[in-house]
Amino acid sequence: MSYPVPDPCFKKTCREREICVEKDNKGVCTPESKASCQAVGDPHYETFDGSLFSFQGTCSYVMVKTSGKDKTLTPFSIINKNQLASGARGSYMKSVIIKLPAHEIVITHGERNRVTAIKGLWSVWNLTNHISSFSALQIDNKTSPLPVNLDSGNITITKSGFTGTLKTDFGLEVTFDWGEFFKVTVPSSYYKNLVGMCGTYSNNRSDDFVTPAGVPVSDIVEWAASWSVPDNDRTCWHFPACTEQEKQRYRGPEYCGVLVDKTGPFANCNETVMLAQFPTDCVFYACLTHGSRETYCKALNSYVNSCMLAKTEVSAQWKQITKCRK
Incomplete structure (x- = not known):
């Protein structure tokens, strides 16, 4: 008379995202x-x-x-x-x-x-x-x-x-x-x-x-x-030096605020491509470069490229509106 072989995993308790497998007649959590x-x-x-x-x-x-x-x-x-x-x-x-x-x-x-x-x-x-x-x-x-x-x-x-x-x-x-x-x-x-x-x-x-x-x-x-x-770098920062007044300016409609303007040149794309970090990154680079228009335009162009990849059109006038004509 043969008896069924006991399942080695029967009484084995594994973590939430583990499963028990038999190995050498023992239950092993993997x-x-x-x-x-x-x-x-x-x-x-x-x-x-x-x-x-x-x-x-x-x-x-x-x-x-x-x-x-x-x-x-x-x-x-x-x-x-x-x-x-x-x-x-x-x-x-x-x-x-x-x-x-x-x-x-x-x-x-x-x-x-x-x-x-x-x-x-x-x-x-x-x-x-x-x-x-x-x-x-x-x-x-x-x-x-x-x-x-x-x-x-x-x-x-x-x-x-x-x-x-x-x-x-x-x-x-x-x-x-x-x-x-x-x-x-x-x-x-x-x-x-x-x-x-x-x-x-x-x-x-x-x-x-x-x-x-x-x-x-x-x-x-x-x-x-x-x-x-802590580290030995006393000059390190979590965000580049920027006064609150400067941040407000860069978040405004003349700078990075254009990205979130519901009537602006990027409004159509906002419904397809999540803005996520784009406005924050834009302000970051504006602070880092003290409001450099070249860097600002590169940040906007990065968002435009994401819109294009998502096959969503951006207003053809965006460069004129943002003064990024080059």
């Missing part, structure tokens, strides 16, 4: 999917839940870290240091520190094909206290060409073409090009257990923009500033 957050260019972000925003502050910020709610998950944090680009480009990611339980991995803009690995547990404050002066972190001569293999393969960093990839045994994956692109991918085991500028990974965009205290904030600059961490 993630059912993955999610990614990325920063591109100067920098434009997309959170784990798909929220899009731009932020060009030049300080150090928590891009993503574990919230600590689930103590059984492997903790990690990723901190990026931004720097003002030359000209009127805004900022870019100067460096990124990936903090793992036994290592800190430093990726620096322009230093292609190599990373710096620091063994040992550093506090977030000490780490970011030196973030703007990497000579302090490189004294140990830990800078290594790729590929890198740490902890018997539990952490690997490889290169393919222009792209580097860091992988861990707990599912964290980071893809980067030492320049304009940085992407963080996590297994769904981390669902609802992440915080930072990559959002909360809760499948709910409405709670992406909360402070470390869990308070929702609608202003991107104020929200991003709440995720800043």
